[in-house]
Structures are given as structure tokens and as C-alpha cells.
Amino acid sequence: MNQLREVHEFCYNVQYVRRNGRGRGDPWSLRQFGVYQQLSCSDRRSTWIVLQASDEIQKRLTEAMESRSCGTNDSLTDPMIPHLVFMSTIALDWQCYTEYLNSQLSIFDRKACFSSVHTMASEDFTVSFTDCQNLQVLQQKIHKAITVLDCNFDIVRGCLAHCQRLIDSNLTSIGKQALAELETCYKQLEVHRREINRIHECSQGTARLLAQILDFRDRQALCSVNAHIKDQLEILKGTHKTVEVNLDTLQRIAFQIHQENTKLGEIALKSQKDSSVLKGFGMVATIFLPASLIAELFSSSLVQSQPVDVDDAARGTHMVVSRHFWIFIVAWVVSAVFTTAWPLILSAKRFRWN
Template structure:
């Protein structure tokens, strides 16, 4: 600050640069400032731009970075002091600037044109926003095609993760709306500085008109980007709502099918219960007499003594017991197996509905 004699407002620009572990203040930009007096002119702003990191381990390949720009022009010496702040050790603008400084012709252009470095910096960083929007629009369209091709009567190809992806894209567009507004304010500030210096006869009218037209074009381009991102943000929001509604409808349809199944199962249970109750009652009525008639009718095991007319049990009665018990167990086993076979399709249907 002492070396450059920058205004205290420049500290607001510097305060935007600190170590972050999350996307804190991703959309925040400190307002640009412009000051012009008898000694000179100062202009400073934060410029945010899209940076492509590459697809690394499936992470988001795009990030939003920022550069702080400060220019102080001294009317007496007709020289500018520039400060560029950026978080990375190397940037595309820095590489381009270093290449230009090796050329005497480019150095002359930087000295002669007061706002030339602004143009170099903006033309290097600003166009990346279009690629940024195109990338997320392509991802959004992919998710939109999936949801439009889904049917409630078939297994859905979308889930909660799909909804999270679309909401993430929606938030990206929401952030960009604020960022583009701050970018436009930076263009307007440079535009204002250009008019102020021309009114003070610092440089000729021809240069003023060229700079004005240049930044008018940048402002128009920023407006178009803002319109596009507004459309994409609305589209992402509607896609997210469509996914949420589809999942809700699918859950409602599944619940309806489960209710129908439970109603059918209850009706079947009631019918079976009625049938079993009827059979049980009939069996209770006829079983005692049938059992006694069957047992007493077995001449091989029971017979009447012709002398005293007493009932005589044969010593071979154990054969009846030995045959009856296994046969009873076999009958119960066959009934149990048949019941399990009938229950299996019902269980599979119930599981498929969950």
C-alpha cells in the first residue's frame, strides 16, 4: 500500500483472497471502485471466471476462480501501476502477459493504450463462461432425456442421486447469475473510467470511442450470458421438480399396488378361514362316529366272543397303530409342502412390490 499509494478501498479487494476448503463466497464479489482526482485515476475490481480443471477421479471438472485487478494512472508521469491478484501460481492470463512482454511492439501497445491490459485479461478469461454453461447444459439434457423416457409401469432409471445431480446443476446456474452481474458491473466501471479520462482530455476522442465500443460489446455479451443462464436455471429447476414428482408418483403407485395385494390377501384369508371353520365343524360332527365305526368294523382286530358275546381285541392290533401313525405323518407332511408351495409366489409378488 505504501509503495503503490493505493487507496484504502483496495484492501476490500485483497480481503477476498484467503484459503478456502469449501466453496465459500463462491458467488460473492466485492463491488468495483473508481476514483479520479487531480493527481490521477484508480480503478479496481474482482473478476470471476470459469476454470477447467479436467475430469479427475470423477469430480466436477469446472471451478470458479477470481482475479483481483488494480490500476492506478498518474496524470503527471502518464504511467500506470498494475496489480493482478490470483490464487494460482500460474494462470492463462499471466502466461499470455509474459509472452507479450517479450515483444517490444506489444510493450508499446500496453504503454500507449490505457485500458489495453483490461482487454487482454478479459478476453483471456471471460469467454470460458460459455463452455462452462454448455457443459452443465449437456449434463442437464442427459438427465432430462432419462426422466422423459421413464414409465411408471416399469422400473425407473432415476433415483435420489439423479435428483441430487440436477439440483447441483441448478445451484451452479444460480451462482453464475450473481457472478455475471458482478462481471457486468466491472465492465461498467471501466466504461465509466474511460469516459472520465476522455472528459479530462487525457487521451484523444478516437481512443475513447474504440474503448467504449469494446466494453459496450463486453456488456452486451454479459447480458446474453445472463439471459442464457437464467433460462438454464429455470430449466434445471423444472427438471428437478419433474424428477421429484415422478418419484412421488412411483411411490404412490407402489403403495396402491401393495394396498390391492393386501386387500386380496385379506379376502383370501377370510375365505380360507370360513372354509376351514366349516370343514372343522363338519369334521367334529362326523369324526367320532366315523372313527368308532371304522375301528369297530376292522374284523381282523376286533371280534365278538360267541360264547359270552364280549368284544375281544386281537393281539395283532399293534399293526394298526404302526401303519396309522406313519400314514398320518405322511399326510400332514404333504399338506405342509403344498401350503409352502402356494405361499412362495405370494411372497415373491409382495417383495417385487416393495
């Protein structure tokens, strides 16, 4: 406010909330516009500069100026009429916005109050760190709304003081009505401020409760993981003991196998020596077998010694083969064939069975 002898100046920057109608993301937006008024005390004319006024504000301002023009001179508009339009714009959508903030907070509040802490059922609320982040975004909106409301309080108080000065200077014809409307606007803002303060306090409690739920679940999950690790360590210890027992068993088995292999080596060496002896016996038998066979043959009745001359024994003897000698030959051939063929027949049967 700058007050000169013949000119009153008054300016402020208004912030307010409106639905953006985008259909995606946050449905509410924070908007603002600037107001400057220069009032000439001599002719009661006002010069206005309004920055970034929306179409809605321009329409409301036009309608108000047409309906509240001064009765004595229609070309003159009371200097408080635009301020009343602007102040009514400030308090217009705060009720809907507080309901929106409250509905958004209730989503997190239900999760915080009704989520199962110990075990999650299939129909239970899911609580994650994302909820804490989204709640923090909502709290920032609430803080911003509180800041905007505090600024609006200052603007309304400034308008009340400006209106009182105009009344004292006899520059407004609707002073009492303007004061009443500004007081009503101020009380409405107070109601919205108390409601948003309540939402802010509830959001702080909800944020603490969500953080405690996540912390409790994290500690519970950590305990579960530690218990699982402990069980796995116990299993590993048992497995280690089993492996040690198995290693001892394998070492004993390996030692026994080594001893058996040593014994088998000794047996093989002894068998080799025995086979050498048997081979010698076989060679001796092979050498003496023909001689013994011939001796046995000549000692049998198959070969007989007869005198050359029966009447004269002094003439010597000669060897005579018995007429049954062929039986010996046939029996020997049959025995040799059977002895040779029998192992071959057995081998052929085993091969056919396999």
C-alpha cells in the same frame, strides 16, 4: 473507485470459468483473481497489483502490453490495456460452459420427456430420486453461473465508467477502442446470461416433471401394494373360513371317534364278561371232559365187559380191551399232532411271505 486530485484508484475481483483438465468429476472450475490499479495523473504511470493471476492471464497480459505500448514512450503502457485483457478473459469460456450445462441438462430432460410413466420397458429410461439430486446439483451450478455473470456485468460497467473518466482526463490514448471492446464484452456477457437463464428455466420445468413422474410412480406402486394387501386379506379370509369348516369337521370326527371308542369300550367290557362265562364253561368242560371221555370209552366196543367164568356167571365180570384198541390210540395221536402242527405251519408261511 476512489478519485483524488492527482491519483485514480480502481479495483475489482474477477470470477471466471475454466476447464480444469483433471479428467474426473466436474471438468469445469470456478476461478478468480483480484486487480488493483493506482494511476498517477501527473506522469500517467500506473501501479498494478494482480492477485492469483493464472499463467494464461499473465501470458496474455504480457503479449498485450508489448503490442499496445504507447508509441511516444515505450516504457509507458496505456492504463486501459490490462483492463481489456482482464475483461476478455472474463468472456473467454462462457460459450463452452453454457454448452456444457445445456448438455448436462439434456440428459435429465430426455429422461423426463421420454420415460414411460405407467410401465417400464427394458429399453426405457430409468428415473430415480438420484436423478432429482443430480439435477439439483446442476441447478446450483446454474445459479452460481448466473451470480458470477451478474458480478461480471458490474465489473464491465465499472470498467466502462473508469474508461470514460480516463478519456475525460485525457489519460488514455485508446479510449474509443477500449470503449468499443468493453461494449462488445458486455454484449457477449448478455448473450451468455440469456442462454443460462433459458437453461435455468428449462431445468426448473425438468425438475418439476421428474418429481411428478416419481410421485405418480410412487402412488401407482402404493395402489399396487394396497391391491396386493387386499387380495391377501381376501385369501386370508377364505383360508379362515376353510379353517373354521375344517375345525368343525374335525370336531365332528372327534365326537364320532369318541362315541365309537365308548361303544368299543362297552363291547370290550361285554366281551370280557362273555369271556368270563366262556372261561367258566371251558373249566366245566375241562372238568367233565375226562369223565365223559372215559364214559364214552367204556360204552364203546373198545372196552367190553365179560364174565370171569363163562360157565359160571355168578362169579362176576371183568373189563377186556378190544384188540382194535390200538387204532384209537394211533388216530388220537395223529389228530393231536395235526391239530398242533397246523397253526404252526400257517404261522411259518405268513412269516415267509412277509
